[in-house]
Amino acid sequence: MSSSKLREIKVFYAPAPLKTFCRYTPPIDLGLQNMSIFLYYRKRELGVDRSFLRRYHASAIFHRIRIQPDVSQREIIERTGFDKSTVSSIVNEFIEQGLVERRAKVSASGRGRPSEGLIIAPGSGLLVGVEVEANELIFVACGLDGAVLAERVLPFDGQLAGVETVIAHGVDDLVQMAGSEARVLGIGVSLPGLVDMDGALVHVPALGWRNVDILDRLTQACTAPVYVGNDGQATAMAENMFGACVDLENFIYMFSGSGVGGGLFLDGTIYKGAGGLAGELGHIKIVPQGRFCTCGAAGCLSAYLSDSALIEEISRLGQNRPASFEHIIDMAGAGDPIVLNVLDHAGEVLGSAISSLINIFNPPLVLLGGDLATAAPYLSGAVDKALRRLAHPAMYKAGIVKFAEPGVGGPRLSGIALALDGVTHAAGSQILP
Known part of the structure; x- marks a missing residue:
């Protein structure tokens, strides 16, 4: 490696529980006892960027307090693996800045001395x-x-x-x-x-x-x-911060509406790809030489599952053109056979796409939101059948694919x-x- 390239690499030694040092640079574990080596790329001199490391600690502590109100400092230490002095110092700074407050919490039994929990201060921003x-x-x-x-x-x-x-x-x-x-x-x-x-x-x-x-x-x-x-x-x-995937380090999110999209949450962070454009799940190719998509290609998932695609297919097969996605759901609820057939086929197509994601990423959860969640009663059966047929049996099990609660959380x-x-x-x- 040239000296110019070497100057772009920093080597950090950190406690093993620190799983991800830099949000976009996963750790490389060389098997050192209780230590991991983390590569963090910066165009600066070789050395330890202690200010970044402290901000990393502070970010992790802040989000632990946010998602677990009344958490104690001891629980933060146990959860993060950070040392006691680091947690204490950062918590005290948060309190001085008015970002965090301490408050007494009583045990479930009501006995013993009240302990102190930490919360995000109301009105802090x-x-x-x-x-x-x-x-x-x-x-x-x-x-x-x-x-x-x-x-x-x-x-x-x-x-x-x-x-x-x-x-x-x-x-x-x-x-x-x-x-x-x-x-x-x-x-x-x-x-x-x-x-x-x-x-x-x-x-x-x-x-x-x-x-x-x-x-x-x-x-x-x-x-x-x-x-x-x-x-x-x-x-x-948002699902990882506030919704159904809090504390999950790996999951896939997919939604539908005017189009079909999603995100890949891998190893504790959103995966953006080389240019930031990863996660265009609506452009998974489902049908070779199939329907044209708004992206200009043919056979994309979005061309079969977006709201406009469903409306067009129902119109092609029947006499009544739905005015909106909500109208489609009303027609399905009334037992319209054409609408039910279109949604069943959409479920098969969706299941096929999800099976590919499961086979590639082996996620513990695939969460379906947006209009997919609203249409869950009419999609879930066909999705499950397709997954049982197409997903690798070693990676697919019941419960791995879930529909989000409509209108709640992420979007x-x-x-x-x-x-x-x-x-x-x-x-x-x-x-x-």
Whole structure:
């Protein structure tokens, strides 16, 4: 290896329980007793970046307090494997900054001296999430603990011109609705298309947007730091932060709506791929030379499972054209044989796609959300049959595929997940000590 390449590699020694040192660089375990070597790539001199390591510790401790209110310092030490002095020092800094509070908690038996638990301090900061859809903008305001303080839905004409101003004004109005005097620490904007590592929007088929530096435009329009991302990746993050996948290190999330998307949550983080574009599950090829997709290719899952694809297929086979996805569900509930047949076929196609994901990634859970969750009663039987036929028997078992609870968790908090990840990320945190 050349000396120039060597200068880009840092070697860290850390306790074995520290499973992931850098969010995007998995550890390489060389079998040293109670030690692991972590490679962290930076264009700096060889040496230990202690400030990054401390922010990593702080991020892990903050999220443990967030997802486990009233957790004790001892429990944090046991859960993370960090040493006592590190946990104590960081917790004290959080308290001094007003991010965390101690409060007494009584044992379940009510006996003995009350112990102290840690919680995210109310009013310690605001996060705003924005979910961009084809015909609406969904705004959500939360505290740092993820508690929803205000929500608002605005109609959207899909026009790119001036969208940053519309979003900025919507954020300001929502903050007033929330009635909190806390500072807005971050704004997360979830977009239904390809977003690269630099925050540039590559393509949004549902809106016809291409090659837009959306992060730069939003940053100029908004007064708080802005974080942007793909809606599938962001929703998978939200499920891990707030929803059905808290504390899971590996799972796959898939949803449907105007299109089909998802996210791959692997080894404790969202997998973004080389350019940040990974997780386009709607473009898994299901039928060779099949229906054309909005991406320009043929045979994509989205061409068979998106809301518009279902509407078109029902219209082709029957006399009544559904007005919306909700209308499809109403027709299915009324026992319409054509609709039930179309949804059954959609379940087979979905099961085929999921079987490929199971065979490749061997996940402990595949979570299905969005309109897939709403249609669960009409999809689940066909999905299960396809999985039993196509998934490798060593990797598939009952319960590995679950439908999310409709209208709960991930999708509405996708922007919040981007904002929370941004303000607590060890590589560029706005709030960590």
